[in-house]
Amino acid sequence: MTDPETLSVTIVDGYVDEPAHFGVPPYISTYPRYAAGALVDAGVPREQITYHTIDRLRDEPDYWRDVDEADLLLYLGGMTVPGKYVGGTPAEPDEVRKLAWTATGTSLMGGPVKFGVGDENAGATETERQDLDFDFVAKGDVEAAVHDLVESGLEGFNNRMRDIEEVSRWAREGAFVVEQHPNHPDHLIAELETSRGCAYRCSFCTEPLYGNPEFRPPPTVVGEVDALSDYGVKHFRLGRQADILAYGGDGEAPNPDALRQLYGGIREVAPDLETLHLDNMNPITIVEWPEQSREGIRIIAEHNTPGDTAAFGLESADPVVQEENNLNVTAEECFEAVKIVNQEAGWRPGEDPGDGPSVGRDTPNRLPKLLPGINLLHGLKGEREETYERNREFLQRVYDEGYMLRRINIRQVMAFDGTDMSDTGAEIANDHKQLFKRYKKRVREEIDNPMLERVAPLGTVLPDVHLEYHQDGKTFGRQLGTYPLLVGIPGERELGRTIDVAVVDHGYRSVTAVPHPLDLNAASMDELTAIPGIGDSTAGDIVVDRPYETLSDADFGTEVDLSRLATVRPLERAD
Secondary structure, three states, X not given: OOOHHHOOEEEEEEEEEEOOEEOOOOEEOHHHHHHHHHXXXXXXXXXXXEEEEHHHHHHOHHHHHHHHHOOEEEEEEEEOOOOOOOOOOOOOHHHHHHHHHHOOOEEEEEOHHHHOEOOOOOOOEEOEOOOOOOOEEOOOOHHHHHHHHHHOOOOOOOOOOOOHHHHHHHHHHOHHHHHHOOOOOOOOEEEEEOEEOOOOOOOOOOHHHHOOOEEOOHHHHHHHHHHHHHOOOOEEEEEEOOOHHHOOOOOOOOXXXXXXXXXXXXXXXXXXXXXXXXXXXXXXXXXXXXXXXXXXXXXXXXXXXXXXXXXXXEEOOOHHHHHHOOOOOOXXXXXXXXXXXXXXXXXXXXXXXXXXXXXXXXXXXXXXXEEEEEEEEEOOOOOOHHHHHHHHHHHHHHHHOOOOOOOEEEEEOEEOOOOHHHOOOOHHHHHOHHHHHHHHHHHHHHHHHHHHHHHOOOOOEEEEEEEEEEEOOEEEEEOOOOOOOEEEEEOOOOOOOEEEEEEEEEOOOEEEXXXXXXXXXXXXXXXXXXXXXXXXXXXXXXXXXXXXXXXXXXXXXXXXXXXXXXXXXXXXXXX
Protein backbone atom coordinates (compact mmCIF):
# COMPACT_ATOMS: atom_id res chain seq x y z
CA MET A 1 0.00 0.00 0.00
CA THR A 2 1.63 3.23 -1.17
CA ASP A 3 1.31 6.15 1.25
CA PRO A 4 0.08 9.27 -0.64
CA GLU A 5 2.36 11.48 1.47
CA THR A 6 5.43 9.73 0.05
CA LEU A 7 4.21 9.61 -3.55
CA SER A 8 6.00 11.52 -6.32
CA VAL A 9 3.81 12.33 -9.32
CA THR A 10 4.72 13.70 -12.76
CA ILE A 11 1.95 15.13 -14.93
CA VAL A 12 2.71 15.40 -18.65
CA ASP A 13 0.41 17.62 -20.70
CA GLY A 14 0.20 16.44 -24.32
CA TYR A 15 -2.52 19.08 -24.94
CA VAL A 16 -6.21 18.75 -25.75
CA ASP A 17 -8.52 20.12 -28.40
CA GLU A 18 -12.19 19.18 -28.04
CA PRO A 19 -15.38 20.74 -29.44
CA ALA A 20 -15.76 22.60 -26.12
CA HIS A 21 -12.32 22.53 -24.52
CA PHE A 22 -8.89 23.82 -25.59
CA GLY A 23 -5.48 23.37 -24.06
CA VAL A 24 -2.70 24.01 -26.59
CA PRO A 25 -0.30 26.76 -25.40
CA PRO A 26 -0.72 29.56 -24.65
CA TYR A 27 -3.83 27.87 -23.22
CA ILE A 28 -3.75 25.58 -20.23
CA SER A 29 -6.76 23.27 -20.09
CA THR A 30 -8.66 22.25 -17.00
CA TYR A 31 -7.23 18.71 -17.02
CA PRO A 32 -3.82 19.31 -15.39
CA ARG A 33 -5.29 21.74 -12.86
CA TYR A 34 -8.13 19.43 -11.84
CA ALA A 35 -5.79 16.43 -11.72
CA ALA A 36 -3.34 18.31 -9.50
CA GLY A 37 -6.20 19.30 -7.19
CA ALA A 38 -7.44 15.69 -7.07
CA LEU A 39 -3.94 14.51 -6.14
CA VAL A 40 -3.72 17.03 -3.30
CA ASP A 41 -7.20 16.04 -2.15
CA ALA A 42 -6.05 12.41 -2.05
CA GLY A 43 -3.13 13.33 0.19
CA VAL A 44 -0.20 13.98 -2.18
CA PRO A 45 1.84 17.03 -1.05
CA ARG A 46 1.96 19.85 -3.59
CA GLU A 47 5.76 19.90 -3.62
CA GLN A 48 5.78 16.28 -4.86
CA ILE A 49 3.67 17.07 -7.95
CA THR A 50 5.65 17.97 -11.08
CA TYR A 51 4.02 19.29 -14.25
CA HIS A 52 5.58 19.37 -17.73
CA THR A 53 4.25 20.14 -21.18
CA ILE A 54 5.22 17.81 -24.00
CA ASP A 55 7.08 20.71 -25.64
CA ARG A 56 9.24 21.17 -22.54
CA LEU A 57 10.23 17.51 -22.68
CA ARG A 58 11.12 17.93 -26.35
CA ASP A 59 13.16 21.07 -25.78
CA GLU A 60 14.87 20.06 -22.53
CA PRO A 61 15.51 16.30 -22.48
CA ASP A 62 16.87 16.39 -18.92
CA TYR A 63 13.27 16.66 -17.70
CA TRP A 64 12.60 13.10 -18.87
CA ARG A 65 14.16 12.00 -15.57
CA ASP A 66 10.95 13.25 -13.90
CA VAL A 67 9.03 10.77 -16.05
CA ASP A 68 11.46 7.98 -15.24
CA GLU A 69 11.68 8.53 -11.49
CA ALA A 70 8.03 9.29 -10.64
CA ASP A 71 6.04 6.81 -8.61
CA LEU A 72 3.06 7.79 -10.75
CA LEU A 73 3.08 9.18 -14.29
CA LEU A 74 -0.12 10.88 -15.45
CA TYR A 75 -0.43 11.66 -19.15
CA LEU A 76 -3.18 14.05 -20.30
CA GLY A 77 -4.05 14.61 -23.95
CA GLY A 78 -6.30 13.99 -26.92
CA MET A 79 -7.45 15.90 -29.99
CA THR A 80 -11.04 15.33 -31.13
CA VAL A 81 -11.21 18.22 -33.60
CA PRO A 82 -8.64 18.93 -36.33
CA GLY A 83 -6.48 22.01 -35.94
CA LYS A 84 -3.21 23.80 -36.67
CA TYR A 85 -1.32 25.35 -33.78
CA VAL A 86 1.36 27.99 -33.32
CA GLY A 87 1.98 27.98 -29.56
CA GLY A 88 2.64 24.26 -29.17
CA THR A 89 2.65 20.91 -30.95
CA PRO A 90 0.33 18.20 -29.58
CA ALA A 91 1.89 14.89 -28.60
CA GLU A 92 2.12 12.23 -31.29
CA PRO A 93 1.18 8.61 -30.48
CA ASP A 94 4.82 7.46 -30.59
CA GLU A 95 5.76 10.14 -28.07
CA VAL A 96 2.99 9.00 -25.76
CA ARG A 97 4.22 5.42 -25.99
CA LYS A 98 7.73 6.62 -25.14
CA LEU A 99 6.35 8.16 -21.96
CA ALA A 100 4.85 4.82 -20.96
CA TRP A 101 8.08 2.98 -21.77
CA THR A 102 10.19 5.50 -19.85
CA ALA A 103 8.07 5.45 -16.70
CA THR A 104 9.35 2.99 -14.11
CA GLY A 105 6.41 3.72 -11.81
CA THR A 106 2.70 3.29 -12.42
CA SER A 107 1.36 5.00 -15.55
CA LEU A 108 -2.13 6.42 -16.13
CA MET A 109 -3.46 8.03 -19.30
CA GLY A 110 -6.60 10.13 -19.57
CA GLY A 111 -8.46 13.01 -21.17
CA PRO A 112 -10.14 13.01 -24.58
CA VAL A 113 -7.50 10.51 -25.75
CA LYS A 114 -9.95 7.96 -24.35
CA PHE A 115 -12.22 8.61 -27.35
CA GLY A 116 -9.60 7.49 -29.85
CA VAL A 117 -6.17 8.04 -31.35
CA GLY A 118 -5.37 8.96 -34.94
CA ASP A 119 -2.11 9.00 -36.86
CA GLU A 120 -2.26 12.79 -36.94
CA ASN A 121 -4.48 15.64 -35.78
CA ALA A 122 -6.10 16.31 -39.15
CA GLY A 123 -9.48 16.23 -40.80
CA ALA A 124 -10.67 13.36 -42.98
CA THR A 125 -9.26 10.82 -40.52
CA GLU A 126 -10.56 7.88 -38.53
CA THR A 127 -9.50 6.95 -35.01
CA GLU A 128 -9.39 3.93 -32.74
CA ARG A 129 -9.15 3.46 -29.00
CA GLN A 130 -5.66 2.51 -27.82
CA ASP A 131 -3.91 2.18 -24.47
CA LEU A 132 -0.52 3.22 -25.93
CA ASP A 133 1.18 0.82 -23.47
CA PHE A 134 0.01 2.60 -20.30
CA ASP A 135 -0.82 0.58 -17.18
CA PHE A 136 -4.19 2.29 -16.82
CA VAL A 137 -6.48 4.28 -19.13
CA ALA A 138 -9.17 6.43 -17.51
CA LYS A 139 -12.37 5.72 -19.41
CA GLY A 140 -14.29 8.03 -17.08
CA ASP A 141 -12.93 11.34 -15.72
CA VAL A 142 -9.17 11.25 -15.43
CA GLU A 143 -9.19 13.53 -12.36
CA ALA A 144 -11.51 11.11 -10.58
CA ALA A 145 -9.36 8.19 -11.72
CA VAL A 146 -6.11 9.65 -10.39
CA HIS A 147 -7.77 10.56 -7.08
CA ASP A 148 -9.14 7.05 -6.61
CA LEU A 149 -5.93 5.40 -7.84
CA VAL A 150 -3.90 7.22 -5.20
CA GLU A 151 -6.44 6.41 -2.50
CA SER A 152 -6.25 2.72 -3.47
CA GLY A 153 -2.48 2.69 -3.05
CA LEU A 154 -2.01 2.57 -6.87
CA GLU A 155 -3.98 -0.68 -7.05
CA GLY A 156 -6.79 0.49 -9.32
CA PHE A 157 -9.97 2.59 -9.73
CA ASN A 158 -13.48 2.49 -11.06
CA ASN A 159 -14.17 4.38 -14.28
CA ARG A 160 -16.47 6.98 -12.77
CA MET A 161 -17.34 10.59 -13.45
CA ARG A 162 -16.55 13.27 -10.90
CA ASP A 163 -19.32 15.35 -9.38
CA ILE A 164 -19.78 19.11 -9.11
CA GLU A 165 -18.60 19.26 -5.49
CA GLU A 166 -15.40 17.41 -6.32
CA VAL A 167 -14.52 19.41 -9.41
CA SER A 168 -15.19 22.71 -7.63
CA ARG A 169 -12.84 21.69 -4.84
CA TRP A 170 -10.16 20.31 -7.14
CA ALA A 171 -10.29 23.38 -9.41
CA ARG A 172 -9.21 25.62 -6.53
CA GLU A 173 -6.75 23.17 -4.98
CA GLY A 174 -5.02 22.52 -8.31
CA ALA A 175 -4.57 26.15 -9.35
CA PHE A 176 -0.98 26.10 -8.08
CA VAL A 177 0.18 23.93 -10.99
CA VAL A 178 -0.02 26.87 -13.44
CA GLU A 179 3.22 28.18 -11.94
CA GLN A 180 5.02 25.21 -13.52
CA HIS A 181 3.80 25.98 -17.05
CA PRO A 182 6.59 27.33 -19.31
CA ASN A 183 4.38 30.27 -20.35
CA HIS A 184 3.61 31.39 -16.79
CA PRO A 185 2.80 34.10 -15.88
CA ASP A 186 2.62 36.55 -18.76
CA HIS A 187 1.74 34.42 -21.76
CA LEU A 188 -0.75 31.95 -20.30
CA ILE A 189 -4.53 31.84 -20.62
CA ALA A 190 -6.59 29.55 -18.41
CA GLU A 191 -9.48 27.64 -19.95
CA LEU A 192 -12.44 27.69 -17.55
CA GLU A 193 -15.25 25.14 -17.36
CA THR A 194 -18.79 26.34 -16.75
CA SER A 195 -20.41 23.11 -17.90
CA ARG A 196 -19.93 20.06 -20.05
CA GLY A 197 -22.22 17.83 -22.03
CA CYS A 198 -24.74 18.97 -24.61
CA ALA A 199 -28.51 18.95 -25.00
CA TYR A 200 -28.14 18.18 -28.71
CA ARG A 201 -26.76 15.15 -30.54
CA CYS A 202 -24.91 16.17 -33.71
CA SER A 203 -23.57 13.13 -35.56
CA PHE A 204 -19.85 13.94 -35.44
CA CYS A 205 -19.43 15.54 -32.02
CA THR A 206 -17.82 14.00 -28.92
CA GLU A 207 -19.33 16.51 -26.48
CA PRO A 208 -22.64 14.59 -26.09
CA LEU A 209 -20.58 11.62 -24.89
CA TYR A 210 -20.27 13.57 -21.62
CA GLY A 211 -24.05 13.42 -21.25
CA ASN A 212 -26.62 16.17 -20.78
CA PRO A 213 -25.38 19.61 -19.67
CA GLU A 214 -24.27 19.89 -16.06
CA PHE A 215 -23.46 23.36 -14.76
CA ARG A 216 -21.02 24.57 -12.16
CA PRO A 217 -22.67 27.23 -9.96
CA PRO A 218 -21.27 30.75 -10.45
CA PRO A 219 -19.49 30.90 -7.05
CA THR A 220 -17.46 27.79 -7.89
CA VAL A 221 -16.16 29.23 -11.19
CA VAL A 222 -15.55 32.61 -9.57
CA GLY A 223 -13.64 30.87 -6.76
CA GLU A 224 -11.44 29.14 -9.31
CA VAL A 225 -10.66 32.47 -11.00
CA ASP A 226 -9.83 33.92 -7.58
CA ALA A 227 -7.37 31.07 -6.93
CA LEU A 228 -5.78 31.30 -10.38
CA SER A 229 -5.40 35.06 -9.93
CA ASP A 230 -3.50 34.42 -6.69
CA TYR A 231 -1.02 32.43 -8.78
CA GLY A 232 -0.51 35.21 -11.30
CA VAL A 233 -3.00 34.34 -14.06
CA LYS A 234 -4.51 37.40 -15.74
CA HIS A 235 -5.97 35.87 -18.87
CA PHE A 236 -9.12 33.73 -18.82
CA ARG A 237 -11.46 32.09 -21.30
CA LEU A 238 -14.87 30.61 -20.54
CA GLY A 239 -14.37 27.97 -23.18
CA ARG A 240 -15.38 24.69 -21.56
CA GLN A 241 -19.07 24.60 -22.43
CA ALA A 242 -21.23 23.78 -25.42
CA ASP A 243 -23.26 27.00 -25.09
CA ILE A 244 -22.40 29.92 -22.81
CA LEU A 245 -25.93 31.37 -23.17
CA ALA A 246 -27.47 28.21 -21.68
CA TYR A 247 -25.28 28.53 -18.57
CA GLY A 248 -27.12 28.02 -15.31
CA GLY A 249 -30.43 27.11 -16.94
CA ASP A 250 -32.16 23.95 -18.04
CA GLY A 251 -29.50 23.14 -20.63
CA GLU A 252 -31.21 24.96 -23.48
CA ALA A 253 -32.89 28.25 -22.42
CA PRO A 254 -30.72 31.23 -21.40
CA ASN A 255 -30.40 32.35 -17.79
CA PRO A 256 -29.22 35.99 -17.81
CA ASP A 257 -29.12 36.14 -14.00
CA ALA A 258 -26.61 33.29 -13.86
CA LEU A 259 -24.46 35.02 -16.51
CA ARG A 260 -24.60 38.25 -14.50
CA GLN A 261 -23.43 36.43 -11.37
CA LEU A 262 -20.69 34.66 -13.31
CA TYR A 263 -19.25 37.61 -15.21
CA GLY A 264 -19.78 40.12 -12.43
CA GLY A 265 -18.19 37.78 -9.91
CA ILE A 266 -15.12 37.22 -12.11
CA ARG A 267 -14.62 40.95 -12.53
CA GLU A 268 -14.94 41.42 -8.77
CA VAL A 269 -12.28 38.86 -7.77
CA ALA A 270 -9.97 39.64 -10.70
CA PRO A 271 -10.34 43.40 -11.28
CA ASP A 272 -6.93 43.59 -12.99
CA LEU A 273 -7.53 40.76 -15.46
CA GLU A 274 -6.27 41.46 -18.96
CA THR A 275 -8.34 38.99 -20.99
CA LEU A 276 -11.85 37.67 -20.46
CA HIS A 277 -13.15 35.80 -23.50
CA LEU A 278 -15.47 32.89 -24.28
CA ASP A 279 -15.81 30.24 -26.94
CA ASN A 280 -19.01 28.37 -27.76
CA MET A 281 -22.46 29.88 -28.19
CA ASN A 282 -25.28 27.92 -29.79
CA PRO A 283 -27.12 29.96 -32.47
CA ILE A 284 -30.32 27.97 -31.98
CA THR A 285 -30.52 29.31 -28.42
CA ILE A 286 -30.53 32.88 -29.75
CA VAL A 287 -33.28 32.09 -32.25
CA GLU A 288 -35.50 30.18 -29.82
CA TRP A 289 -35.15 32.69 -26.95
CA PRO A 290 -34.20 36.01 -28.62
CA GLU A 291 -34.97 38.45 -25.80
CA GLN A 292 -33.27 36.43 -23.05
CA SER A 293 -30.35 35.85 -25.40
CA ARG A 294 -30.04 39.53 -26.20
CA GLU A 295 -29.87 40.28 -22.47
CA GLY A 296 -27.26 37.58 -21.95
CA ILE A 297 -25.15 38.86 -24.86
CA ARG A 298 -25.32 42.41 -23.47
CA ILE A 299 -24.10 41.15 -20.07
CA ILE A 300 -21.16 39.37 -21.72
CA ALA A 301 -20.21 42.42 -23.79
CA GLU A 302 -20.38 44.63 -20.70
CA HIS A 303 -17.81 42.54 -18.82
CA ASN A 304 -15.54 40.97 -21.46
CA THR A 305 -12.46 42.38 -23.16
CA PRO A 306 -12.44 43.43 -26.86
CA GLY A 307 -11.88 40.92 -29.64
CA ASP A 308 -14.04 38.20 -28.08
CA THR A 309 -15.52 35.48 -30.31
CA ALA A 310 -18.65 33.36 -29.94
CA ALA A 311 -18.13 30.21 -32.01
CA PHE A 312 -21.32 29.19 -33.85
CA GLY A 313 -21.60 25.55 -34.87
CA LEU A 314 -23.52 25.95 -38.12
CA GLU A 315 -21.44 23.06 -39.60
CA SER A 316 -23.42 23.09 -42.86
CA ALA A 317 -25.85 25.41 -44.65
CA ASP A 318 -27.15 22.47 -46.69
CA PRO A 319 -30.55 21.24 -45.41
CA VAL A 320 -29.80 17.69 -46.61
CA VAL A 321 -26.63 17.54 -44.49
CA GLN A 322 -28.45 19.16 -41.58
CA GLU A 323 -31.14 16.48 -41.65
CA GLU A 324 -28.82 13.49 -41.98
CA ASN A 325 -26.50 14.63 -39.20
CA ASN A 326 -29.05 15.89 -36.70
CA LEU A 327 -27.68 19.44 -36.87
CA ASN A 328 -29.80 21.76 -34.79
CA VAL A 329 -29.70 25.07 -36.67
CA THR A 330 -30.61 26.04 -40.23
CA ALA A 331 -28.75 28.59 -42.32
CA GLU A 332 -31.62 31.08 -41.94
CA GLU A 333 -31.64 30.65 -38.16
CA CYS A 334 -27.87 31.00 -37.97
CA PHE A 335 -28.05 34.20 -40.01
CA GLU A 336 -30.57 35.63 -37.54
CA ALA A 337 -28.23 34.75 -34.66
CA VAL A 338 -25.30 36.42 -36.46
CA LYS A 339 -27.40 39.57 -36.83
CA ILE A 340 -28.40 39.64 -33.15
CA VAL A 341 -24.85 39.22 -31.84
CA ASN A 342 -23.67 41.96 -34.22
CA GLN A 343 -26.41 44.30 -32.99
CA GLU A 344 -25.94 43.69 -29.27
CA ALA A 345 -22.17 43.15 -29.02
CA GLY A 346 -20.61 44.29 -32.30
CA TRP A 347 -19.77 47.73 -30.88
CA ARG A 348 -16.27 48.95 -30.08
CA PRO A 349 -14.92 50.51 -26.88
CA GLY A 350 -15.76 54.20 -27.03
CA GLU A 351 -19.21 53.59 -28.53
CA ASP A 352 -22.55 53.11 -26.83
CA PRO A 353 -23.18 49.50 -25.78
CA GLY A 354 -25.59 47.71 -28.07
CA ASP A 355 -24.88 50.11 -30.94
CA GLY A 356 -23.66 47.50 -33.39
CA PRO A 357 -22.50 46.49 -35.85
CA SER A 358 -19.66 49.03 -35.84
CA VAL A 359 -18.16 49.19 -39.34
CA GLY A 360 -16.19 51.71 -41.38
CA ARG A 361 -12.84 53.47 -41.20
CA ASP A 362 -14.12 56.14 -38.82
CA THR A 363 -15.00 53.69 -36.05
CA PRO A 364 -13.06 53.73 -32.76
CA ASN A 365 -9.68 52.07 -33.20
CA ARG A 366 -10.33 48.87 -31.22
CA LEU A 367 -11.76 45.48 -32.12
CA PRO A 368 -15.50 44.94 -31.49
CA LYS A 369 -16.43 43.55 -28.08
CA LEU A 370 -17.97 40.25 -29.26
CA LEU A 371 -18.57 38.82 -32.71
CA PRO A 372 -19.76 35.44 -33.95
CA GLY A 373 -17.41 32.96 -35.57
CA ILE A 374 -18.71 30.29 -37.94
CA ASN A 375 -17.71 26.61 -37.86
CA LEU A 376 -18.20 24.70 -41.12
CA LEU A 377 -17.52 20.97 -41.20
CA HIS A 378 -17.12 18.89 -44.34
CA GLY A 379 -17.26 15.17 -44.97
CA LEU A 380 -20.55 14.77 -43.10
CA LYS A 381 -23.25 12.33 -44.18
CA GLY A 382 -25.25 13.55 -47.16
CA GLU A 383 -22.59 16.00 -48.37
CA ARG A 384 -22.74 16.81 -52.09
CA GLU A 385 -21.22 19.37 -54.43
CA GLU A 386 -24.16 21.70 -53.79
CA THR A 387 -23.21 21.72 -50.09
CA TYR A 388 -20.09 23.75 -50.81
CA GLU A 389 -21.96 26.38 -52.77
CA ARG A 390 -24.66 26.72 -50.11
CA ASN A 391 -21.98 27.30 -47.46
CA ARG A 392 -20.25 29.93 -49.57
CA GLU A 393 -23.55 31.68 -50.30
CA PHE A 394 -24.34 31.85 -46.59
CA LEU A 395 -21.01 33.53 -45.84
CA GLN A 396 -21.43 35.92 -48.77
CA ARG A 397 -24.88 36.93 -47.48
CA VAL A 398 -23.48 37.79 -44.06
CA TYR A 399 -20.92 40.04 -45.69
CA ASP A 400 -23.28 41.62 -48.22
CA GLU A 401 -25.79 42.58 -45.52
CA GLY A 402 -23.18 44.46 -43.52
CA TYR A 403 -22.49 42.11 -40.62
CA MET A 404 -19.21 40.84 -39.19
CA LEU A 405 -17.73 37.43 -38.48
CA ARG A 406 -14.59 37.34 -36.40
CA ARG A 407 -13.39 34.13 -38.04
CA ILE A 408 -14.54 31.26 -40.27
CA ASN A 409 -13.32 27.75 -39.39
CA ILE A 410 -13.48 25.33 -42.32
CA ARG A 411 -12.53 21.76 -41.44
CA GLN A 412 -13.01 18.15 -42.45
CA VAL A 413 -14.56 15.68 -40.06
CA MET A 414 -12.73 13.31 -37.70
CA ALA A 415 -14.69 10.12 -37.01
CA PHE A 416 -14.76 8.75 -33.44
CA ASP A 417 -16.27 5.59 -31.98
CA GLY A 418 -19.46 6.35 -30.11
CA THR A 419 -20.60 9.03 -32.56
CA ASP A 420 -23.00 8.53 -35.48
CA MET A 421 -20.19 9.39 -37.89
CA SER A 422 -18.24 6.28 -36.91
CA ASP A 423 -20.13 4.22 -39.53
CA THR A 424 -19.42 6.67 -42.35
CA GLY A 425 -15.86 7.43 -41.24
CA ALA A 426 -13.69 9.61 -43.48
CA GLU A 427 -14.97 8.18 -46.80
CA ILE A 428 -16.95 11.24 -47.92
CA ALA A 429 -14.24 13.66 -46.77
CA ASN A 430 -11.61 11.76 -48.75
CA ASP A 431 -13.78 11.62 -51.86
CA HIS A 432 -14.29 15.41 -51.72
CA LYS A 433 -10.72 16.49 -50.88
CA GLN A 434 -10.07 18.37 -54.14
CA LEU A 435 -13.49 20.03 -54.07
CA PHE A 436 -12.82 21.01 -50.44
CA LYS A 437 -9.47 22.61 -51.30
CA ARG A 438 -10.90 24.71 -54.15
CA TYR A 439 -13.85 25.87 -52.08
CA LYS A 440 -11.69 26.74 -49.07
CA LYS A 441 -9.35 28.83 -51.23
CA ARG A 442 -12.31 30.71 -52.71
CA VAL A 443 -13.77 31.49 -49.28
CA ARG A 444 -10.42 32.77 -48.05
CA GLU A 445 -10.07 35.09 -51.04
CA GLU A 446 -13.65 36.28 -51.48
CA ILE A 447 -14.94 36.35 -47.89
CA ASP A 448 -12.15 36.21 -45.32
CA ASN A 449 -10.07 39.05 -46.70
CA PRO A 450 -12.80 41.71 -47.05
CA MET A 451 -14.41 40.54 -43.79
CA LEU A 452 -11.14 41.04 -41.94
CA GLU A 453 -10.88 44.58 -43.35
CA ARG A 454 -14.33 45.25 -41.90
CA VAL A 455 -13.55 43.76 -38.48
CA ALA A 456 -10.12 45.38 -38.13
CA PRO A 457 -10.00 48.43 -40.42
CA LEU A 458 -6.83 50.40 -41.06
CA GLY A 459 -5.57 51.89 -37.81
CA THR A 460 -7.20 49.36 -35.49
CA VAL A 461 -5.02 49.10 -32.39
CA LEU A 462 -4.18 45.66 -31.02
CA PRO A 463 -2.65 46.05 -27.54
CA ASP A 464 -0.20 43.57 -26.02
CA VAL A 465 0.72 41.49 -29.05
CA HIS A 466 3.07 38.75 -27.87
CA LEU A 467 5.98 38.28 -30.31
CA GLU A 468 6.33 34.57 -31.10
CA TYR A 469 8.50 33.84 -34.16
CA HIS A 470 10.42 35.25 -37.13
CA GLN A 471 9.73 34.52 -40.78
CA ASP A 472 10.77 36.22 -44.04
CA GLY A 473 12.19 39.26 -42.27
CA LYS A 474 9.05 39.81 -40.21
CA THR A 475 8.10 39.15 -36.61
CA PHE A 476 4.82 37.37 -35.99
CA GLY A 477 2.76 37.48 -32.84
CA ARG A 478 -0.72 37.33 -31.38
CA GLN A 479 -2.74 38.72 -28.54
CA LEU A 480 -3.98 36.34 -25.88
CA GLY A 481 -7.62 35.42 -26.37
CA THR A 482 -10.11 33.45 -28.42
CA TYR A 483 -8.95 32.98 -32.02
CA PRO A 484 -6.51 35.92 -31.88
CA LEU A 485 -5.41 37.53 -35.11
CA LEU A 486 -1.98 36.54 -36.40
CA VAL A 487 -0.01 39.77 -36.73
CA GLY A 488 3.00 40.29 -38.99
CA ILE A 489 5.27 43.22 -38.09
CA PRO A 490 8.11 44.46 -40.34
CA GLY A 491 11.59 43.63 -39.05
CA GLU A 492 12.95 41.00 -36.70
CA ARG A 493 12.21 42.01 -33.13
CA GLU A 494 13.08 40.48 -29.79
CA LEU A 495 10.81 37.51 -29.17
CA GLY A 496 8.86 37.02 -25.95
CA ARG A 497 8.04 40.73 -25.61
CA THR A 498 4.62 42.33 -26.01
CA ILE A 499 4.00 45.50 -28.00
CA ASP A 500 1.00 47.54 -29.11
CA VAL A 501 0.45 47.63 -32.87
CA ALA A 502 -1.86 49.27 -35.41
CA VAL A 503 -3.24 47.41 -38.43
CA VAL A 504 -2.06 48.60 -41.86
CA ASP A 505 -2.92 45.70 -44.19
CA HIS A 506 -4.99 42.51 -44.33
CA GLY A 507 -4.46 38.93 -45.45
CA TYR A 508 -6.98 36.11 -45.37
CA ARG A 509 -6.64 35.30 -41.67
CA SER A 510 -3.85 37.62 -40.59
CA VAL A 511 -2.94 41.30 -40.61
CA THR A 512 0.17 43.39 -41.14
CA ALA A 513 0.77 45.99 -38.45
CA VAL A 514 3.30 48.54 -37.26
CA PRO A 515 4.18 49.49 -33.68
CA HIS A 516 1.64 51.90 -32.24
CA PRO A 517 2.02 54.76 -32.17
CA LEU A 518 4.70 54.75 -34.85
CA ASP A 519 7.27 57.49 -34.26
CA LEU A 520 7.98 59.07 -37.64
CA ASN A 521 11.29 60.36 -36.30
CA ALA A 522 12.49 56.81 -35.61
CA ALA A 523 10.49 54.52 -37.91
CA SER A 524 12.40 52.17 -40.21
CA MET A 525 11.97 52.10 -43.98
CA ASP A 526 10.18 48.75 -43.70
CA GLU A 527 7.72 50.18 -41.17
CA LEU A 528 7.04 53.28 -43.25
CA THR A 529 6.50 51.40 -46.53
CA ALA A 530 4.04 49.08 -44.75
CA ILE A 531 1.66 52.06 -44.51
CA PRO A 532 -0.69 52.22 -47.54
CA GLY A 533 0.27 55.01 -49.94
CA ILE A 534 3.87 55.28 -48.74
CA GLY A 535 6.28 53.74 -51.21
CA ASP A 536 10.05 53.59 -51.16
CA SER A 537 10.45 57.09 -52.54
CA THR A 538 8.09 58.72 -50.01
CA ALA A 539 9.59 56.72 -47.17
CA GLY A 540 13.03 57.91 -48.24
CA ASP A 541 11.82 61.51 -48.18
CA ILE A 542 10.43 61.01 -44.68
CA VAL A 543 13.75 59.71 -43.44
CA VAL A 544 15.77 62.45 -45.14
CA ASP A 545 13.56 65.28 -43.83
CA ARG A 546 13.57 64.10 -40.21
CA PRO A 547 13.22 65.22 -37.49
CA TYR A 548 9.67 66.60 -37.41
CA GLU A 549 8.30 68.91 -34.75
CA THR A 550 4.69 67.80 -35.17
CA LEU A 551 2.74 65.19 -37.09
CA SER A 552 1.21 67.89 -39.29
CA ASP A 553 4.71 68.70 -40.56
CA ALA A 554 4.78 65.25 -42.14
CA ASP A 555 2.12 65.78 -44.81
CA PHE A 556 2.91 63.40 -47.66
CA GLY A 557 -0.30 63.59 -49.60
CA THR A 558 -1.47 60.08 -48.74
CA GLU A 559 -5.13 59.26 -48.25
CA VAL A 560 -4.32 57.54 -44.97
CA ASP A 561 -5.07 59.44 -41.77
CA LEU A 562 -1.63 59.23 -40.16
CA SER A 563 -3.06 60.33 -36.80
CA ARG A 564 -4.55 56.82 -36.44
CA LEU A 565 -1.13 55.25 -36.84
CA ALA A 566 1.71 57.59 -36.06
CA THR A 567 3.08 60.23 -33.77
CA VAL A 568 6.14 62.43 -33.45
CA ARG A 569 8.12 62.09 -30.26
CA PRO A 570 9.06 65.44 -28.68
CA LEU A 571 12.54 66.47 -29.74
CA GLU A 572 15.16 66.75 -27.01
CA ARG A 573 16.78 70.17 -26.89
CA ALA A 574 19.99 71.27 -25.29
CA ASP A 575 19.62 73.74 -22.40
